[in-house]
Amino acid sequence: xxxxxxxxxxxxxxxxxxxxxxxxxxxxxxxxxxxxxxxxxxxxxxxxxxxxxxxxxxxxxxxxxxxxxxxxxxxxxxxxxxxxxxxxxxxxxxxxxxxxxxxxxxxxxxxxxxxxxxxxxxxxxxx
Numbered sequence: 001x002x003x004x005x006x007x008x009x010x011x012x013x014x015x016x017x018x019x020x021x022x023x024x025x026x027x028x029x030x031x032x033x034x035x036x037x038x039x040x041x042x043x044x045x046x047x048x049x050x051x052x053x054x055x056x057x058x059x060x061x062x063x064x065x066x067x068x069x070x071x072x073x074x075x076x077x078x079x080x081x082x083x084x085x086x087x088x089x090x091x092x093x094x095x096x097x098x099x100x101x102x103x104x105x106x107x108x109x110x111x112x113x114x115x116x117x118x119x120x121x122x123x124x125x126x127x
Contacts, residue, residue: 005029054083093119
């Protein structure tokens, strides 16, 4: 459900910000998160004090999509998504680097610096 939600949201963006697809994608994403970690833990995750800014932004973006402002809604949702799930990026990057083909691509000179910055790895330089 989570992957379906991300797929439908991405498809809604590609198809000229179709508000219906984006809204269904958001609902499927939230349902998938609830199925993965449970309803109670999902509520606790979204209402944690350190995640409050991201939660508010995500749900305001969702409401903006529902009232047919999909472009602004997706931008606000993206800000909320990054605030909510930004802590998981280093784990994802570490996992992707362990994969045979993807790891080599992520180690290429131009891509490595971008992935290191996104993944939260410290720079090579002390400054």
